[in-house]
Amino acid sequence: MSDRKARLTITVDPHLSAYAEHLVETGKAPSVSAVFNDAMEARIQRERRQRRLWKEAAERADPAKVARMMAHVDAQAAALPKR
Amino acid sequence: MSEDSGATAPPYIVDLSVAVAVARFDDSVMTLIQGYDARGQSLVLPVLALTGASLDVRTEDADDLLEGLERLGNAEVAPLRDAEQAARLAAVIARTGLDPWDAHVAAVADAAVCPILTLDAPKWRQHSGDLDEPLHIIEIADPDEPRD
Numbered sequence: 500m501s502d503r504k505a506r507l508t509i510t511v512d513p514h515l516s517a518y519a520e521h522l523v524e525t526g527k528a529p530s531v532s533a534v535f536n537d538a539m540e541a542r543i544q545r546e547r548r549q550r551r552l553w554k555e556a557a558e559r560a561d562p563a564k565v566a567r568m569m570a571h572v573d574a575q576a577a578a579l580p581k582r
Numbered sequence: 583m584s585e586d587s588g589a590t591a592p593p594y595i596v597d598l599s600v601a602v603a604v605a606r607f608d609d610s611v612m613t614l615i616q617g618y619d620a621r622g623q624s625l626v627l628p629v630l631a632l633t634g635a636s637l638d639v640r641t642e643d644a645d646d647l648l649e650g651l652e653r654l655g656n657a658e659v660a661p662l663r664d665a666e667q668a669a670r671l672a673a674v675i676a677r678t679g680l681d682p683w684d685a686h687v688a689a690v691a692d693a694a695v696c697p698i699l700t701l702d703a704p705k706w707r708q709h710s711g712d713l714d715e716p717l718h719i720i721e722i723a724d725p726d727e728p729r730d
Contacts (some may be wrong), residue, residue, distance in 0.1 A: 510587065533707055539612070549650035554610035567612045568724050572699070575720045576591065 509535070583588055593624035594661075594720060595691040596651075596684045598703040600637035601627070605644035611701070611722060612647075619654040625699070627652060628660045628690045629672075634683030639652050660690045678712040 511519075519535070522528040528537070596615075603611040618625065626668075632648050652659055658668035662668055667689075674692070675685040691698045692713050700706055710717040723729075 509696050523603075524648070534664055544655065549646045549653060552607070553612060553616060553646055553650045555611040556607060557616055560609040560613035562613075564724050564726075565617065567726055568610060568722055569617055569669075571723055571725050572618075572720055578699070579718050579720075 566576075583595070587682070592624060592696045593626045593658075593694065594618070594699040595626045595628065595687055595694070596631060596657075597628075597698050597700040597706070598631045598634045598681075600699055600722065601631045601648065601651070602638050603701060604647050605635040605639040606718075607643070607647060610724070614722060615651070616654070617711050619656045622656055625654065626690060626694065626696065627656040627657055628686040629662060630686035632681045634681070642715045660686075662686070673683050676715070678709050680709060684709075688713065688717060 517530075519528070523531055523535055528534045530531045600611060604615070604665050605694060611617075615625070632652075635646055645654075651657060657667055659724050662671065670693075671682070671686055671689050674680070674689045675682060678685060678688060680688060687698055688709065690696075694716060695715070697718040697720045698706055699720050699722060706719045710719065
């Protein structure tokens with residue numbers, strides 16, 4: 500992936516725009532673009548962490564137990580009245 | 583999708599007990615859910631069930647796990663969208679005496695005519711006749727483990 504910055508035109512809620520500009524005016528961020536970058540980076544990290552937690556659960560689970568549970572669910576689903 | 587009939591399986595409505603199991607990092611339930619998601623089984627997450635689960639556990643990890651549940655490819659949150667749905671939920675609470683978390687599950691299952699996926703089948707059996715149409719229940723359990 501190229502390191503070159505991409506130019507985007509986005510529409511944001513007024514209070515978010517005002518907050519981003521406030522961060523720039525008070526020296527907390529170098530630019531509104533940097534605020535957007537930071538927010539997206541934080542979201543990526545959060546989603547990565549969520550995926551990791553779900554992956555860890557799958558790695559820890561007892562496959563035989565899960566298979567029995569799924570078979571139990573499938574048997575009940577098969578017995579439901581057809582829609 | 584059923585392989586033999588070609589019929590589309592109805593979405594499963596995830597109830598509070600399942601959402602709480604996810605929030606508590608129950609690896610068996612989470613792996614089962616991921617297995618169904620991988621199969622293409624639709625899961626509906628009533629938003630108040632997620633609220634109840636978040637309230638039950640109250641940790642950042644729990645909220646991350648619940649957000650991860652929402653991010654599964656075949657999961658969709660059922661919101662409380664408008665005044666009509668709010669009034670319908672109130673009517674279900676009044677008829678069943680269920681908590682709002684469970685009542686939202688019942689309201690979604692009743693409106694969509696879809697089964698409730700639960701770890702607490704006895705609770706739902708108790709309420710399955712409270713609405714005009716019976717609620718259908720699918721219990722998550724390990725048949726090899728003794729019941730409490």
